[in-house]
Amino acid sequence: EADIYQTPRYLVIGTGKKITLECSQTMGHDKMYWYQQDPGMELHLIHYSYGVNSTEKGDLSSESTVSRIRTEHFPLTLESARPSHTSQYLCASSEYWGSDTQYFGPGTRLTVL
Amino acid sequence: SQQGEEDPQALSIQEGENATMNCSYKTSINNLQWYRQNSGRGLVHLILIRSNEREKHSGRLRVTLDTSKKSSSLLITASRAADTASYFCATDQTGANSKLTFGKGITLSVRP
Numbered sequence: 311e312a313d314i315y316q317t318p319r320y321l322v323i324g325t326g327k328k329i330t331l332e333c334s335q336t337m338g339h340d341k342m343y344w345y346q347q348d349p350g351m352e353l354h355l356i357h358y359s360y361g362v363n364s365t366e367k368g369d370l371s372s373e374s375t376v377s378r379i380r381t382e383h384f385p386l387t388l389e390s391a392r393p394s395h396t397s398q399y400l401c402a403s404s405e406y407w408g409s410d411t412q413y414f415g416p417g418t419r420l421t422v423l
Numbered sequence: 424s425q426q427g428e429e430d431p432q433a434l435s436i437q438e439g440e441n442a443t444m445n446c447s448y449k450t451s452i453n454n455l456q457w458y459r460q461n462s463g464r465g466l467v468h469l470i471l472i473r474s475n476e477r478e479k480h481s482g483r484l485r486v487t488l489d490t491s492k493k494s495s496s497l498l499i500t501a502s503r504a505a506d507t508a509s510y511f512c513a514t515d516q517t518g519a520n521s522k523l524t525f526g527k528g529i530t531l532s533v534r535p
Contacts, residue, residue, distance in 0.1 A: 316465075345525075353466075353511070353525040369522070400465055411456065412523065414465030 313337050316401050316415035323391055324423050331386045331418045333401030342384040343412065345400040346370060353400065359384055391422045427455075427512045427526035435532040442499040444529045446512030447492075453515045455488055457497050460509045460528070469497075469510075502533045 314335040323329060335342070340361040345353040345368075355368030359378040373395070374388050384403075388395055400417045404410040430445045446455070454473045458466040472479045472488045472495065479486045485498040499506055509528040516524065 314465075350527070350530075352527045355522060358522070369524075402465075411468045411471060412466075413468070414458075416465045417463070419463070 314401065314403055314413050314415040316399075316418050318418060319416060320419050320421075322421045322423065325390075325392055327391050327422075329388050329391055329420070331399055331401075331420070333384045333386070333415055334382050335384075335403045335413070335415075336382060337403060337405070337413065338381065339403035339405050339413075340381065341404045341406065341410070342378065343402045343404075344368070344374075344376060344384070344386050345402065346372065347398045347400055347417075349398075357386065391420075393422045396420060396422050427514045427524055429510070429512055429526045429529045431529060432527070433530045433532070435534065436502055437534050438502060438504055440502055442502050442506070442531055442533070444497045444499075444510055444531070446495045446497070446526060448495075448512075448514045449493065450516050452490075455486075455495050455515075456513045456523070457484075457486060457495075458511045458513060458525075460511065462508070466511065499531075502531075504533050504535045507531060507533045 317332045342359045344357040346356050347353045354370035356370050356372040357376040365376050398417050398419050401415040402412040404412045427448045456471045457469045460466045470481050470486050472486050483500045488495045511525050511528045513523040513525045
C-alpha cells in the first residue's frame with residue numbers, strides 16, 4: 311500500500327458550501343496530482359504540482375483550486391460546491407515527473423446535493 | 424479524443440483462466456503503464472513498459488508492447504477471484520509535457 315492518504319473518504323454536502331479535500335503523502339515525493347473520475351470513466355488530470363509553491367492546471371478545466379505549501383500536503387478546495395462537482399477525486403504522487411510510476415490515495419467520493 | 428483505449432470494455436472469466444486485455448493509443452509514447460483499481464479505491468500500479476521494450480513480466484502478469492501497431496496487451500495468467508477489478512492503461516506521450524493519459528478502463532470479473 312502506498313503512503314498517501316485522503317480525507318474524507320466520503321462527503322455529502324449541500325450546494326454552495328465550501329469544501330477542502332485533503333491529501334498527504336509521506337514518501338517525500340515532489341510531484342503530486344489531482345484527478346477527477348466519474349463512475350466507469352477515465353481519470354482526468356485537473357491539477358498538478360512540481361513541488362512546494364508550484365501549482366498548475368491540468369487537462370480538464372476545474373473550478374477547484376489547490377495549494378502546495380508543504381511537500382507532503384496538497385489540498386484541493388471548492389469555494390462553492392455545485393451538483394456538477396459530484397465525482398470521485400483521486401490524489402497521486404510520484405518521485406519523478408509525469409512518466410514515473412504514480413502512487414494513488416484511496417480517493418474522496420464527493421456528492422453535492 | 425482518447426489517447427489510450429482499452430479493449431474489451433468488460434471481461435468475465437472463470438477462476439483459473441487467463442485474462443487478456445488490450446490497449447491502443449494514437450501518438451508516440453515514452454512508456455506505457457497498467458494500473459488496477461478495486462471498486463471505490465485508488466489505482467495501484469502494476470507494471471511499466473518502456474517504448475524500447477517488447478515484453479515484460481511480473482509474477483502472473485505479462486505485458487507486451489508493439490509500437491508499430493501502437494498497442495499493448497496485459498495478460499493475467501491463472502486468474503483468481505481477487506483479480507476482479509478495473510484495469511487501466513496509461514500512456515506518457517512524447518512531447519506532451521510527460522503527463523500520463525488514462526484510458527476508460529476494462530472491468531474484469533473473475534468468477535469463483
